[in-house]
Amino acid sequence: MKKNLILILIGILFLSFNCKEKNVKNTTFQNGDIIFQTSESQQCEAVRIATNSKFSHCGIIFIEDGKTYVYEAVQPVKMTLLEDWISQGKDSKYVVQRLKNANEILTTEVLNKMRTYGNTMNNKNYDIYFEWSDEKIYCSELVWKIYKNGANIELCKTKKLKDFNLKNPLVQNIMKERYGNNIPYDEAVVAPSQLYESSMVEKIFDNY
Numbered sequence: 001m002k003k004n005l006i007l008i009l010i011g012i013l014f015l016s017f018n019c020k021e022k023n024v025k026n027t028t029f030q031n032g033d034i035i036f037q038t039s040e041s042q043q044c045e046a047v048r049i050a051t052n053s054k055f056s057h058c059g060i061i062f063i064e065d066g067k068t069y070v071y072e073a074v075q076p077v078k079m080t081l082l083e084d085w086i087s088q089g090k091d092s093k094y095v096v097q098r099l100k101n102a103n104e105i106l107t108t109e110v111l112n113k114m115r116t117y118g119n120t121m122n123n124k125n126y127d128i129y130f131e132w133s134d135e136k137i138y139c140s141e142l143v144w145k146i147y148k149n150g151a152n153i154e155l156c157k158t159k160k161l162k163d164f165n166l167k168n169p170l171v172q173n174i175m176k177e178r179y180g181n182n183i184p185y186d187e188a189v190v191a192p193s194q195l196y197e198s199s200m201v202e203k204i205f206d207n208y
Helices: 002-025 042-050 082-088 108-119 139-151 169-179 192-196
Strands: 034-037 057-064 067-073 077-081 095-099 201-206
Touching: 034 082, 034 192, 042 169, 057 077, 057 108, 057 139, 057 192, 067 082, 067 139, 077 082, 095 192, 108 139, 139 192
Parallel strands: none
Antiparallel strands: 034 057, 034 095, 057 067, 067 077, 095 201
16 A cells, blocks of 8 residues: 555656646747846856846847747857757756737737847857947847847836946956946946846746
8 A cells, every 4th residue: 555655656746747847848939039047157247246136148039940049149149049058057047038919019020120130240249348339249238239120129228337236346356357447337238137127028937
């Protein structure tokens, strides 16, 4: 009797685990979804601290030839297979947000415009100075500008560099290395946390 009970309990646990895994695998992402993760580097840690957020990196999802990619601003700007992108984050944890009413707003025409604009950024260098120009580009800037220039949607208002938490020693050290004594406090900036907290998006996946 005890042996049978143990086997039943093992079976229940096995089924519960499989159901959970199935739900994760069956999560369907769409073109234009925004994906967030925590990257492991000094700069990413500084971004996380300065923005008071667990997220330090983000990208935009595009599906091509049946494969799901994350278009991201790293060095250089490029398309990365979703599974590879996930594995690069801390503990493979990530969150996906979707534009509210995306099925009505992100039509084929709009998505094509977003892709076309995004292609103008392909292979550009990563912007370590977080400047608001198209010469070089950083992760959240890429996502914001694709929505703005491709869909005419501002996911959030930009902030100025001085609006963030810059008092932490790690943040100050990074800024000193990058800017010396000429820190551009009034530079327009958009952080991953701002996109994540946008009132225009809703969460569709979270495994944190």
